[in-house]
Amino acid sequence: MNESASPLQSPARRVAAFSLSRISTIAMSTVTQLVRMKTFYFLLAFALLLFAVGNFNFASSPAQALSTLKKVSFGAMDLFAWLFAIVATALLIPRDIEDRTLYTILSKPVRRIEYLLGKLGGVLIVIAISLAVMFVICSFMIIWQQLGYIAAEYDTRDIRTEQEILASVTLIENAGFRGELIYAAYASFLKAAVVASVTILLSTFASSSLFTIIISILVFLVGHAHTMATNFWLQETDNSLVVQMVLKVVKILIPNFQLFSFSEGIVQGASVASGVLLQMSGITAAYLFVFLLISLISFGDKEF
Amino acid sequence: MLENRMKRPLSQVTKIVFVILALSAFGLLRAPWEDTIRDDLVENHLLLPPPAESAIEQMSQSALMGTLGGLRTLVSTFLVLEGFDHFSLKDWEELRNTYQIVTSLEPRDENHWRDIVWHLGINATANMELDKSLPEFERKRRFQQYALEAIDFAERGIQQVPESAIIRQQLAEVYREKLKDNCKTAEVYGDLIGLPGAPEYVRRFHGYFLARCPGKEQEAYDYLMALFREGPSQHLPTLIKEIQKLEELLEIPSPERIRAVRRQTPAQRRASKNSLPGGIVIP
Numbered sequence: 084m085n086e087s088a089s090p091l092q093s094p095a096r097r098v099a100a101f102s103l104s105r106i107s108t109i110a111m112s113t114v115t116q117l118v119r120m121k122t123f124y125f126l127l128a129f130a131l132l133l134f135a136v137g138n139f140n141f142a143s144s145p146a147q148a149l150s151t152l153k154k155v156s157f158g159a160m161d162l163f164a165w166l167f168a169i170v171a172t173a174l175l176i177p178r179d180i181e182d183r184t185l186y187t188i189l190s191k192p193v194r195r196i197e198y199l200l201g202k203l204g205g206v207l208i209v210i211a212i213s214l215a216v217m218f219v220i221c222s223f224m225i226i227w228q229q230l231g232y233i234a235a236e237y238d239t240r241d242i243r244t245e246q247e248i249l250a251s252v253t254l255i256e257n258a259g260f261r262g263e264l265i266y267a268a269y270a271s272f273l274k275a276a277v278v279a280s281v282t283i284l285l286s287t288f289a290s291s292s293l294f295t296i297i298i299s300i301l302v303f304l305v306g307h308a309h310t311m312a313t314n315f316w317l318q319e320t321d322n323s324l325v326v327q328m329v330l331k332v333v334k335i336l337i338p339n340f341q342l343f344s345f346s347e348g349i350v351q352g353a354s355v356a357s358g359v360l361l362q363m364s365g366i367t368a369a370y371l372f373v374f375l376l377i378s379l380i381s382f383g384d385k386e387f
Numbered sequence: 388m389l390e391n392r393m394k395r396p397l398s399q400v401t402k403i404v405f406v407i408l409a410l411s412a413f414g415l416l417r418a419p420w421e422d423t424i425r426d427d428l429v430e431n432h433l434l435l436p437p438p439a440e441s442a443i444e445q446m447s448q449s450a451l452m453g454t455l456g457g458l459r460t461l462v463s464t465f466l467v468l469e470g471f472d473h474f475s476l477k478d479w480e481e482l483r484n485t486y487q488i489v490t491s492l493e494p495r496d497e498n499h500w501r502d503i504v505w506h507l508g509i510n511a512t513a514n515m516e517l518d519k520s521l522p523e524f525e526r527k528r529r530f531q532q533y534a535l536e537a538i539d540f541a542e543r544g545i546q547q548v549p550e551s552a553i554i555r556q557q558l559a560e561v562y563r564e565k566l567k568d569n570c571k572t573a574e575v576y577g578d579l580i581g582l583p584g585a586p587e588y589v590r591r592f593h594g595y596f597l598a599r600c601p602g603k604e605q606e607a608y609d610y611l612m613a614l615f616r617e618g619p620s621q622h623l624p625t626l627i628k629e630i631q632k633l634e635e636l637l638e639i640p641s642p643e644r645i646r647a648v649r650r651q652t653p654a655q656r657r658a659s660k661n662s663l664p665g666g667i668v669i670p
Contacts, residue, residue, distance in 0.1 A: 139468075146553075147498040151464055158461035165457070246587040254553070254584055258498075274457075288403075308455035310425070311437040335414030336407070339421050340457065341434070347460050348433030351495050355433060362424050366417065373413045380405050 098192035105193055106201045113205020116178075117171055122209060125167075129159055129217050133224045145232035145251075146258035150351075152228060153258075156221035157267050157350045163217070164210055164275035165303060165340075171206045172282035173295035195382050199375055203283055210275045218268045222260060229259035257352065266355050267346035273367045274343035278303055280374035281338060287382040306340040309333050338370060432495055435459065442491030445484060454492060463492040467499070470506075479511040483536060490544070497551040500544025504554065508537030508561030530565075537561050552585040559592075569599035573607075590614060591626055598629050608633040615645060 136155045139148075179185035188198060236251045282299040289295040313330055320326045345363070349355055428434035443451065453462040466489045473482035486503035493499055511533040515526045541558035545551060559575040562568045573596035579589040594614060597607035611630050614621045627645065634644045 144498070147502070150496065150498055151467070154460040154464050158458060158464070162458060162461070244587075250584065250586045257584070284406075288399075288406075303457075304455055307457045311455060314437060315443060334418060336410050339425070342421055342425055342428065344435075344457055344459070345428050345433040347435055347493075348428070348431070348495075350460065351432075351493065353432040353495070356431070359424075359427060359431070359433065362427075366420065366424065369413075369417065373409070377406055377409045377413075380409070381402050 101194065102197065105197050106204060109188070109193070109198060109201025110204035110208060113175060113202050114208050116175070117205065117209045120171075122167070122171075123213065123216075125163060126213065126216055126220070129163070130220050132159060133221055137224050137228055144254075145235070146254045149225060149228060149232070149255065149258040152225055153221075153264070153350050156217070156224070157264070157271070157346055160214055160217045160221070160268060161271040161274065161344075161346060164214060164271040165278045167210060167213070168206060168275040168279040169282050169296055169299040169303065171209065172203070172279045173286050173289075173292045173299060175202050175206070176283075176286050177292045177295075196375065196379055199283060199287075199378055199382060203279055203371070203375065206279050207272075207276055210279075211272060214268045214272055218265060222264070225260045229255060232259075261352075263349055263355055266360060267349040269360070270343055270346035270349065270363070273363055274340060276367050277338055277340065277343065277370045277374075280371045284374045284378045287378045287385065302337055303340055305333060306337045307344070308341075309337065310339060310341045342366070435493065435495065438488070438491040442488045445488055450488070459492050463489050463496075463499075466492075467502075470502075474506055474510065477511075477514055479507065479514070479533060482506055482511075486540070490540070490547075494547040497544065497548045497554055500540060500548065500551070501553045501557045504537045504541045504544070504557040504561065506537075507533045507540065508557065508565060512537075512561075512565045534561060534565050550583060552579055552582040555579045555582070556586075556589075563596070569596045570601075570603070573597040573600050573603070591621070591623065595625065595629050598633055604633055604636055608637055608639075612645075 133152065133156055136152055139151070176185070179188070185198075189195070232255045233252050236248050236255065239248065278299070281302055282295060285298050285302070286292075286295045289298070309330065316326050316330070317323075343363070345355070345359070425434065429436060438454065446454065450462050450466065453459075453465075466485050470482055470485040470489065473479075473485060483503070486499065486506070489499050490503065512530050515521070515530040515533065518526060521529070538558065538561065541554055541561070544554040545558075548554065555575050555578055559572050559579070562572040562575060573593055576589045576593035576596060579585045580593060591611075591614060594607055594611040597603045597610060600607070608630070611626060611633065615626060615630060630645055633639075
């Protein structure tokens with residue numbers, strides 16, 4: 084006689100405490116969800132923006148034109164990354180509640196931390212893909228413009244010496260495309276990752292997406308500006324003790340987003356050491372880990 | 388009963404207190420680490436220092452918000468466009484104010500420094516030479532003012548980007564074309580020698596303007612002769628002419644004087660490769 088029990092009688096299968104496959108499933112469904120929101124249409128606007136800037140004729144030299152193109156491209160990439168991180172993350176959990184997808188997911192053997200990680204992972208995948216595509220578009224534009232300017236320099240052979248032409252070409256090459264620019268895109272990604280982790284923490288408390296978006300943008304602005312504004316405020320208030328304390332509290336509670344703006348230096352030609360990238364990656368990982376754990380304080384026992 | 392109390396979810400207030408405590412603990416741990424990273428980034432020119440207080444005060448509300456919100460490069464690009472508008476309208480005061488902010492936002496970008504030195508030192512001064520709507524004395528006063536402001540910008544730019552060749556080139560042009568100060572022009576071209584990206588001609592220009600600087604004739608002669616002795620690549624018509632002028636001025640004995648050397652222009656050199664006497668070109 085077959086002794087195997089029927090499915091109804093079988094003992095409950097042990098569920099792994101933490102599963103990467105569950106996280107990746109949630110992450111991929113988040114990616115699909117975001118793609119369906121027509122997220123990637125932004126790339127078209129980005130390409131048009133670069134095309135317009137590339138054809139502006141206000142720069143006093145080819146080097147300045149290339150520098151402007153780089154600044155606008157990477158500025159737009161940075162803006163897209165952090166803004167998208169806030170809006171997408173703030174929308175996802177309330178949307179899952181609204182669609183009742185959250186109940187289905189949490190009724191399965193899915194840990195809440197896995198759900199949060201999956202959601203964050205999905206947002207970060209979309210940001211990474213977008214940044215990669217934007218990087219390719221802007222690299223193409225920069226190289227195309229750069230080659231055009233270099234060709235124009237060589238066309239002046241009849242009226243200039245070879246040394247003068249080479250000096251101009253060197254200036255153009257210095258202001259043009261460098262492999263290190265990829266680290267500028269990476270810096271934007273790291274910033275977006277921290278912004279997304281802050282937003283996910285806020286969205287576990289907030290009652291509406293709008294509230295989360297507004298507060299997240301406020302936190303981002305304060306986190307970005309407080310280093311910049313510290314000296315200004317202290318000078319204005321003659322190093323007031325109250326202002327000093329307020330600034331300390333802000334520094335401790337709010338992430339220092341200005342640190343992640345090192346893409347600006349790379350775009351302007353500064354070299355980046357691998358140690359810096361490692362440190363920035365490390366601090367980003369620390370932010371993600373701590374903010375996700377703190378998110379669990381609210382989300383862990385939240386009833387929907 | 389106690390068990391039930393333990394199972395009860397934490398109240399919202401308790402959660403917020405926990406969150407603040409956790410954030411504070413993390414903040415205290417990360418603050419020294421972040422300070423070290425920040426110092427490293429600033430030292431390596433990866434992070435820009437905060438804009439000057441005067442620049443913050445001059446910024447419009449939207450520009451300030453953009454700057455504080457991490458859109459510093461975008462704000463400065465927008466302001467450069469605005470500056471171009473002021474240039475088109477010959478509104479030099481506004482142009483200067485705009486570039487005060489731009490250079491404060493991106494002090495490491497030599498293009499901004501070069502541009503404002505060019506605008507004030509060359510364009511604004513040229514406008515003062517031509518603008519008949521202003522009385523003569525006012526035009527002269529403003530000419531001096533713009534030229535001096537251009538020099539001030541250039542000096543601040545050189546402080547920020549000490550290795551910059553293009554700021555010094557522009558500064559030399561202001562001294563050369565507008566202030567007609569040969570000694571200062573020679574000094575700036577002298578500073579340019581050896582800088583990365585500096586054109587080859589700055590070595591000769593240093594000598595040419597040194598020759599026109601009162602009291603520096605002997606120094607200029609020695610310098611230009613050293614260049615001449617480097618070989619045919621330096622036997623340019625202007626260099627030879629300047630040496631000959633100095634030979635006359637310094638009364639150099641005839642046997643020590645240089646002989647005139649005919650040198651072809653780049654176009655002539657290229658043409659001569661494929662051409663026969665009479666200008667017949669071999670395809």
